[in-house]
Amino acid sequence: xxxxxxxxxxxxxDAQRVNLDGFAVEDESLGLIAFSAEADPEPTxxxxxxxxxxxxxxxxxxxxxxIDEFIARHGLDLSVASEVMALDDVEFARRxxxxxxxxxxxxRLAAGATPAKLARVLSRLRAAELVIAMTKMRARKTxxxxxxxxxxxxxxxxxxADAATAAAFGFRExxxxxxxxxDAPSNAVAVSIGAAVGAVGVLxxxxxxxxxxxxxxxxxxxxxxxxxxxxxxxQIFIDGDDTPWSKAxxxxxxxxxxxxxxxxxxxxxxxxxxxxENRSIFYLEARCVSLARALGxxxxxxxxxxxxxxxxxxxxxxxxxxxxxxxxxxRNLEACTGNxxxxxxxxVRRTSRTHPIFIAGTDFVCxxxxxxxxxxxxxxxxxxxxxxxxxxLIMQRDWTVDGGLRSASEPEVARLRRxxxxxxxxVYRFLGLADFDDSxxxxxxxxxxxxxxPAADLMTxxxxxxIIRQSRVTMVDVVAALDACGYxxxxxxxxxxxxxxVDGDYLHTAAIFDEQMNVMSLVTDANDYAGPGTGYEITxxxxxxxxxxxxxxSVSDLRDEQAAAAGNHFTVVGxxxxxxxxxxxxxxxxxxxxxxxxxTLSGLSVVDVxxxxxxxxxxxxxxxxxxxxxDTVDLGMIGLTAARLSGSGIGIGLQAKGTALIHRRDLSxxxxxxLYSVAPTVTPELYRALGINAGRHAKGATPEPVRNPYSxxxxxxxxxxxxxxxxxxxxxxxxxxxxxxxLELTR
Numbered sequence: 001x002x003x004x005x006x007x008x009x010x011x012x013x014d015a016q017r018v019n020l021d022g023f024a025v026e027d028e029s030l031g032l033i034a035f036s037a038e039a040d041p042e043p044t045x046x047x048x049x050x051x052x053x054x055x056x057x058x059x060x061x062x063x064x065x066x067i068d069e070f071i072a073r074h075g076l077d078l079s080v081a082s083e084v085m086a087l088d089d090v091e092f093a094r095r096x097x098x099x100x101x102x103x104x105x106x107x108r109l110a111a112g113a114t115p116a117k118l119a120r121v122l123s124r125l126r127a128a129e130l131v132i133a134m135t136k137m138r139a140r141k142t143x144x145x146x147x148x149x150x151x152x153x154x155x156x157x158x159x160x161a162d163a164a165t166a167a168a169f170g171f172r173e174x175x176x177x178x179x180x181x182x183d184a185p186s187n188a189v190a191v192s193i194g195a196a197v198g199a200v201g202v203l204x205x206x207x208x209x210x211x212x213x214x215x216x217x218x219x220x221x222x223x224x225x226x227x228x229x230x231x232x233x234x235q236i237f238i239d240g241d242d243t244p245w246s247k248a249x250x251x252x253x254x255x256x257x258x259x260x261x262x263x264x265x266x267x268x269x270x271x272x273x274x275x276x277e278n279r280s281i282f283y284l285e286a287r288c289v290s291l292a293r294a295l296g297x298x299x300x301x302x303x304x305x306x307x308x309x310x311x312x313x314x315x316x317x318x319x320x321x322x323x324x325x326x327x328x329x330x331r332n333l334e335a336c337t338g339n340x341x342x343x344x345x346x347x348v349r350r351t352s353r354t355h356p357i358f359i360a361g362t363d364f365v366c367x368x369x370x371x372x373x374x375x376x377x378x379x380x381x382x383x384x385x386x387x388x389x390x391x392x393l394i395m396q397r398d399w400t401v402d403g404g405l406r407s408a409s410e411p412e413v414a415r416l417r418r419x420x421x422x423x424x425x426x427v428y429r430f431l432g433l434a435d436f437d438d439s440x441x442x443x444x445x446x447x448x449x450x451x452x453x454p455a456a457d458l459m460t461x462x463x464x465x466x467i468i469r470q471s472r473v474t475m476v477d478v479v480a481a482l483d484a485c486g487y488x489x490x491x492x493x494x495x496x497x498x499x500x501x502v503d504g505d506y507l508h509t510a511a512i513f514d515e516q517m518n519v520m521s522l523v524t525d526a527n528d529y530a531g532p533g534t535g536y537e538i539t540x541x542x543x544x545x546x547x548x549x550x551x552x553x554s555v556s557d558l559r560d561e562q563a564a565a566a567g568n569h570f571t572v573v574g575x576x577x578x579x580x581x582x583x584x585x586x587x588x589x590x591x592x593x594x595x596x597x598x599x600t601l602s603g604l605s606v607v608d609v610x611x612x613x614x615x616x617x618x619x620x621x622x623x624x625x626x627x628x629x630x631d632t633v634d635l636g637m638i639g640l641t642a643a644r645l646s647g648s649g650i651g652i653g654l655q656a657k658g659t660a661l662i663h664r665r666d667l668s669x670x671x672x673x674x675l676y677s678v679a680p681t682v683t684p685e686l687y688r689a690l691g692i693n694a695g696r697h698a699k700g701a702t703p704e705p706v707r708n709p710y711s712x713x714x715x716x717x718x719x720x721x722x723x724x725x726x727x728x729x730x731x732x733x734x735x736x737x738x739x740x741x742x743l744e745l746t747r
Contacts, residue, residue: 221478428464
């Protein structure tokens with residue numbers, strides 16, 4: 001159908017951003033179904049007389065694939081398996097949601113459940129039930145968040161400055177990656193230094209090819225890993241020259257060096273790779289989660305991840321991604337709950353996807369909030385990016401929910417960015433990795449993203465990385481360089497991270513550090529939610545942080561802003577009496593005009609507004625008289641009082657915030673001839689037009705009303721709180737005993 005044949009409403013709807021997304025018809029043959037594909041197996045578990053698994057989820061042991069074999073050997077608690085497999089699905093689902101059933105009991109039961117059993121039980125939970133279950137089931141009581149810090153240039157100075165910024169905003173993990181694999185060692189060093197500048201105890205990873213990532217970890221240049229990928233079908237493991245056993249080896253390698261590590265899966269990846277075996281997205285992810293438990297990893301990053309848009313394309317897809325996350329929690333693992341890869345171009349769908357998880361709380365709300373510019377995110381745009389940080393902070397404030405972030409002041413961020421950039425410059429020079437000129441340093445400090453740094457040399461990180469690997473630079477060398485260059489605080493912070501690896505306490509499930517380097521984990525900060533009045537409560541300093549967004553303004557702030565614009569433009573002539581001149585139109589202004597309020601919501605001064613009104617009256621041969629109404633803040637009464645004192649019987653009412661109307665002496669207070677109700681959008685031309693029309697009314701004409709201009713601005717959201725303060729100021733200026741006063745406008 002051509003656009004010319006379509007009605008305007010649907011042309012308009014098609015232009016909205018949600019229609020940039022892809023939506024699939026359910027197709028089991030492609031794995032494009034969220035729950036309950038026909039090929040999903042029935043939950044079964046059969047043991048022989050020796051306690052060996054001889055059948056699992058409808059498949060006999062002789063036909064097990066690699067994933068079945070590994071789960072059957074290492075991923076099930078057979079002491080509870082018979083009990084949970086016999087439990088009715090709905091009954092198990094109710095226990096998961098029931099706040100009177102302790103988390104520990106659900107963990108005990110889930111340990112013996114097969115992938116098909118977990119998938120079928122959790123598919124019963126509706127959205128609200130998932131929120132309640134996740135609130136109860138997450139491992140760590142205190143929620144947290146993870147940032148992506150990358151850039152298109154692998155610029156070490158910008159990486160450090162952005163890492164310090166992310167830490168200042170409260171991120172407790174920072175993940176970087178590279179557009180050029182050879183740059184990885186430099187990126188790891190730069191982000192680690194920047195994170196140490198920003199805060200104590202921030203964990204850092206560099207997400208690259210697994211062998212190099214392990215090498216960086218063993219050198220101490222990063223402190224955790226999560227991109228050890230696992231999948232729900234055997235074919236994808238084979239395609240990648242991997243097996244569950246090779247992943248278990250990697251898991252052990254990280255643990256042996258005291259490094260925190262989780263695996264990555266995420267529903268939809270099997271469909272994306274063309275090997276879904278006609279199974280549902282959720283069942284295949286249940287296999288991944290069971291496999292993760294069997295591997296002995298600390299946690300799982302799932303919830304769609306790179307295939308989030310695949311999961312999100314099918315009915316129930318967003319629900320399945322949240323249920324994936326809950327399944328991880330039920331297996332007593334750290335849940336890093338996705339919300340990283342962009343699921344949708346629609347802001348509404350993005351928020352819809354994240355918000356239930358945000359409300360419930362999780363170990364990491366995002367497994368990569370793009371704390372940098374969307375175009376600089378080398379993982380691809382995140383579900384949330386630096387463009388959204390203010391939105392996320394205010395969501396926390398709106399709901400009194402801890403999403404792991406806090407506001408950061410501009411002066412403090414500027415200080416941290418400067419120190420981080422200087423620290424990298426000095427350390428790289430000390431270690432012989434690179435020299436940075438002053439213009440590059442200054443551009444990196446100020447930059448919103450890599451586009452703002454024309455001085456960057458793209459070969460610098462590659463050369464620095466080559467030297468790091470050839471010289472076998474470790475974090476001990478970086479610590480020594482920081483100390484030698486005068487960055488003792490940062491040196492101590494990075495050294496403390498190395499000590500923590502020897503202690504091993506942050507190998508506990510869901511471990512992070514607070515800003516005193518205390519480990520917060522399943523062991524030391526266990527989630528004890530059991531209904532209202534229990535679990536994580538936001539109090540004290542954290543509540544102050546949560547509420548203290550930079551955009552908030554008090555009445556005192558507004559008074560100060562208005563006082564800065566004050567001037568001696570009004571002289572009280574005396575008490576206002578009724579006029580007799582039929583060409584006179586009285587302009588009634590509110591009590592705070594020229595006393596406490598000098599600037600309207602549109603940014604015009606009240607003097608400029610009055611000039612336009614008077615000029616409009618003059619064009620019609622009328623004379624304007626200004627009076628101040630001291631006994632009311634109501635615009636209708638201000639205008640009506642002015643009309644009753646006007647020689648022509650026509651008055652203009654003007655509140656100091658800019659709202660205006662035309663009134664007539666014989667009308668009721670709430671009736672008027674014309675009204676400008678949306679003060680922030682009123683221009684000088686419109687005020688003049690209001691004066692012209694008031695003059696025409698005074699002469700007995702019926703002019704065409706001037707209307708509020710078209711606008712799609714969120715007038716209420718943007719200005720209503722300011723209006724509350726302005727009206728409060730108006731009320732403090734009321735002096736009913738004075739009565740109306742004639743004013744003279746001076747320059």
